[in-house]
Amino acid sequence: MNQWEVVIGIETHAQLATVSKIFSGASTAFGAEPNTQACAVDLALPGVLPVLNKKAVECAIRFGLAIGAEVAQKSVFARKNYFYPDLPKGYQISQMDLPVVVGGNITLQVGQGDKAYEKVVRLTRAHLEEDAGKSLHEDFHGKSGIDLNRAGTPLLEIVSEPDMRSSDEAVAYAKALHALVRWIGICDGNMQEGSFRCDANVSVRPKGQAEFGTRREIKNLNSFRFLKEAIDFEVQWQINEIEEGRKIQQATVLFDPDSGETRMMRSKEDAHDYRYFPDPDLLPLIISSDWINRVKGELPELPGQKRERFVNELGLSAYDAITLTASQEMADYFESTVAIAGKANAKPCANWVMVDLAARLNKEGKELVESPVSAAQLAGLIQRIADNTISNNIAKKVFEALWNGEGATADDVIEKQGLKQITDSGAIEALVDEVLAANPANVAEFKAGKEKAFNALVGQVMKAAKGKANPQQVNDLLRQKLAAG
Amino acid sequence: MINASLKQLSQALAAKQISSVELTQLFLDRINRLNPALNAFVTVDTEKSLNSARAADARIAAGTAGLLTGIPIAQKDIFCAEGWRTTCGSKMLANFVSPYDATVIRKMEGEAGLVSLGKTNMDEFAMGSSNETSYFGPVRNPWDNGRVPGGSSGGSAAAVAARLAPAATGTDTGGSIRQPAALCNLTGLKPTYGVVSRYGMIAFASSLDQAGPMAASAEDCALLLNSMAGYDERDSTSLERPAEDYARDLDKPLAGLRIGLPKEFFGEGCDAEVMAAVRAAIAEYEKLGATTVEISLPNSHLSVPAYYVIAPAEASSNLSRFDGVRYGFRAEDYGNLDDMYMKSRAQGFGAEVKRRIMIGAYVLSHGYYDAYYLQAQRIRRLIANDFVEAFKVCDVIMGPTSPSTAFTLGEKAADPVQMYLSDIYTIAVNLAGLPGMSVPCGFAGGLPVGLQLIGNYFAEAQLLNVAHRYQQACDWHLRRPAGIE
Incomplete structure (x- = not known):
């Protein structure tokens, strides 16, 4: 061959x-x-x-x-x-x-x-x-x-x-x-x-x-x-x-x-x-x-033109731009999402459409036009990630809830299911202290140079926070405490 | 009444001297009596004709009649007419009843109110110059029952010559209006290609076919053409031009008319008595104030060979639809699909049609196309250019319509080339797409001779004028065969 x-x-x-x-x-x-x-x-x-x-x-x-x-x-x-x-x-x-x-x-x-x-x-x-x-x-x-x-x-x-x-x-x-x-x-x-x-x-x-x-x-x-x-x-x-x-x-x-x-x-x-x-x-x-010329004037924006615009105006990669323009439906969905979520969120919008949404559709054998999650719903979700209301991980839960019709908007789901991210540093600090006190072995391992132990501690804190703690804040506080201790 | 002009019939109908029903019955009676000997009609439907006549009488009574409303005519059996058997002279369509009207039928009968007396015999699929190829048997020339009426519109020619109808339609692909008109002492006009719609006219050679009137006089032809011509959106080759009154110039004086005499039409190959009658007619035109100029159509000797490539090529494809699948003749016993095709077409078509289909398939086939079809198209352009040059020095071209008078039945039937040569003067006109006429101009051996008039593109009104003035000066066109009345 x-x-x-x-x-x-x-x-x-x-x-x-x-x-x-x-x-x-x-x-x-x-x-x-x-x-x-x-x-x-x-x-x-x-x-x-x-x-x-x-x-x-x-x-x-x-x-x-x-x-x-x-x-x-x-x-x-x-x-x-x-x-x-x-x-x-x-x-x-x-x-x-x-x-x-x-x-x-x-x-x-x-x-x-x-x-x-x-x-x-x-x-x-x-x-x-x-x-x-x-x-x-x-x-x-x-x-x-x-x-x-x-x-x-x-x-x-x-x-x-x-x-x-x-x-x-x-x-x-x-x-x-x-x-x-x-x-x-x-x-x-x-x-x-x-x-x-x-x-x-x-x-x-x-x-x-x-x-x-x-x-x-x-x-x-x-x-x-x-x-x-x-x-x-x-x-x-x-x-x-x-x-x-x-x-x-x-x-x-x-x-x-x-x-x-x-x-x-x-x-x-x-x-x-x-x-x-x-x-x-x-x-x-x-x-x-x-x-x-008349027909030219009636033509919609073509895939090639859209691709160029996605790269130049939205800062997407060529790969993303081609994938998103593989069909009019996908391009439309993506553009509707960006229109609400804002151009600054174009990259996460692209990822959500190309990866998470595509995978979910694929799993159910559905076409994009049949998606239970609308572009507006997805945009709302992406906005809540961007403003730190939820983490990426929680976002996947919210997406699943939207898919299953458990709420009309991302905010609705976050509210009903209490998924709002904990960003109160006092509350997170309390959780960190609790975890450090309860896991002396991990602390010792970390101090001996095992980076893996740090991840375990992060996991413990997140578990204690039911996943809702802001991951960045958890990371920062843990490092701070470990360095100080 | 049977020898009356269309104008006289129109006046008689308008003055209520006769009703359309009476007039129609008069001609139906003549058909009934005289057609068995002539075989000019293949289909007559008294009830249908009389119904049309009744409708015409109602229009006349209501004051909504046109000039031709109520006048009976004969329709060549090449035009599809709703509810009428439409055979095209072939066994293939011997039982085909058309579910729709050709544009010519719609205009003449539906709009102008002419009454159809029936469908006239013709060479099978308009392929022939003697009317001997018809599946329904040959038509006899009313001037001599042992002779052919010409073809392919031989049934129409015989019907009008014997006054079985005041006028008729014909179609002309290589001379099929003009040659039978000449052989039966009629006036016939083939218009410029595209003037009369081809929709519903069963195609022989699409780029050459053109319908036109066959009648006793130029005036009758002008009135009929008014009812036939006009742009038709159903025919892409029909020409979008303003409607015109073809009778408008009938009486114009001919002083100063320049008549072109192609030397190629006055050489060998034409019967001497025919030539004498043609020359006498030209002398008559000079008396009417016309001048003559010798011209040349240097490629005219190539017109018959070019025609017998182009016309069969188009025919071979046009006739493919007659396959026994949807309508028309299907052989009774067949093994499989190919066998059904072969037997149906072998049994459904006559010898001349099969000959032309084979010629056509051959000249279009791979390896021969350039040498035959493309070469013939080049010749066609040369022939058209010859006329363009000629019309720079003359207004109308004249010559014989046919090289001989009506020949005897069977005389040329076994020799296709001899038969093809009987259209030697008419074919170039079709290849160029020009209008042409045949006008009675005397007799040779007791048989009619036709003078051919060829005009420039869209010069129908002028041709009719030239013919009409001649018919005011002499009475050849008023001569009737013996025993007509």
Whole structure:
């Protein structure tokens, strides 16, 4: 494995969040009764013609702007010809030679914590096209049913350069892209419903070799987990093949989540000749700079811009900034927290969102939007840490109480459960004296140079204070007394 | 009444000399009596027609009638009309009843109040120049029952020539309005590409197809075009221009009109008697004050080869929707999906359609696309440029519509190239997207000869004026075949 380098490029189909289809007025809503959202155009009745939905074009422009790509002034729709029952016209309207978005890149964070690194993945292009319908192979007694509700749903096909070198990088890319399309509001990102699906082009080559190996394309991966599993299996399969003296043949493969294996769908020899040609029913798509500027004005602050601001204005590390901008929800939550807790508390806010809250959500399998602790509640908690009302340790208790709905605010919980930190130095001094008197052995050990004994004494004091004594004051007083005694 | 002009019919209806129901019944009776010998109509629905006529009479009574309200016409069976069987001359659609109206139908019948007498026979999917490729059998030329009426709008041409209808619609991809008009002594107009909506008109070659009127006179054509033309948001290739009255210039004097005579249209390959009639017509124009200038369309010899790449390429894709899955013909016995496709299409399409689908698939296929399709597109631009140059020195171009008069049934059916050459003068006009007309200009061997007029872009009103003044000066267009009345 070590002498092999993995090369991955990803093609993603993102369903665009338009109300109607890309070339007809029918609804794009998911889940309707079969064939109730397919109009004459979607059914490809004789004589019907496509009319381009401008909203779909705006989605493409938004995406192009968000990745720093060129939005083509002129792009052309082409017909991709093939026969399939869920493709009513016998061709798919797509873009071939002149796509609407060219170039651009996405910055992502791969791995976590100390092993994390930043990576820039270049994009080749993104183009507009229509989705096909669905073939339903169950419940029809040996026949297939066709549901054309999805036919004509707008897609943005986003093609990356073969820049990824591991399944982790591939997943990080897919997640970053997934977050971005949701961030700019062009795709709902619902992977179960097929709104966001990836094809992975995978090849391996000996490390140091300049040319790419022969690639195989894994089709239709609709979860990040499948993406990783499929690539990992495929990579190992390709290495085994080569090591056993066989050549990789270019092919399209499918991933079977049950077996965890990829299997061949068609070889290069069986590849369709799609007979692409410009669609004579549609004029070239001309996008004026005015249009681009208008869309630019409507764009939200993008992840990259936010990151920069988090670093420059809030003093966060690059790692924190990237993590907090991994999704719009997380960035929003963080910013709402900071808005209340104050910029001076940005770092603790970041830590609480990225670490404590994230861990708690993860444990319960909840999404951030489902968090029982609101940004305002968390901000209130962080404020009480900052003003020494509670210690970090007590804060975790308060957080847990808020999570369980045991109080409306941090103050409420602190009050009800009597968690307010003891900062009265007289009270703490009394506790310290008590502990010193009761633990002569520890005192002796400390005086003999064992620092560990000091920690034990701190622990005793905190225990006596039921955790509520200000730790700094406890420390200071103990040292003072021990030095004096 | 059966030989009346549209204006006369309009006046008779307005003056209540006849009702639309009576007028419609009059033509339905003629269809009933004469159609079996001609085979001009493939579908007649007396009740539907009379219902429309009743609605028209109600509009006339209510004073909300337009100029054409209540006048019966024949519709080429290429236009989808709600509730009407719409076959496009093919077994593939022999049982297809359209659930929607083409824009042309909506405008002519729904808005203008014209009454449909039925759907006229045509070459299958408009592919043919003789009306012999129709699944419903050939149409006979009313001037000689042993001869073809031309095609593909042969049913419409025969119907009007035999006065089974006062006027008709046609469509013209390479000459399908002008050539049958010439062979049946009618006036026919193919407008500038984009003037009449293609929505609901079953596509043959999308970048060339254009609907237009076929009638006894230029004046009738102008009135019909007024009811057909106009921007349609359902057709992306329809042109957004202000509405115009195509009859506005009918009576303008022709003094100073510059007629361009392309030397390529007056050389070899045209029947001598046809040429004599055309030259006599041009002499008549000179009497009316026009001057002539010899021009050159140097690339016109490439128009037939370029056309037989571009039109089949588009057709091969346009006809993919006829796959037996959702509507139309499906073979009875098939093993699997591919077998169903192959048998349905093999049995559902006729020989000429299959020939063109195969040519089209071939010229678009990988490795041939550049040599055929792209090269043909380059020629197309050269041909369009030829006309741009020509119109710098003339206002209208004239020549023969067809190199021969109506040929006998079966004469060219076995030789596709001979058949294709019958459109040698008309095809360049479609490739350039220009408006063209055919106007009756005499007889050769007792058969009608057509004079072709080609105008600059959007010069329909001028072409109609040029044709109308000629028709004021001579009466070729008023000649009727023997036995009509």
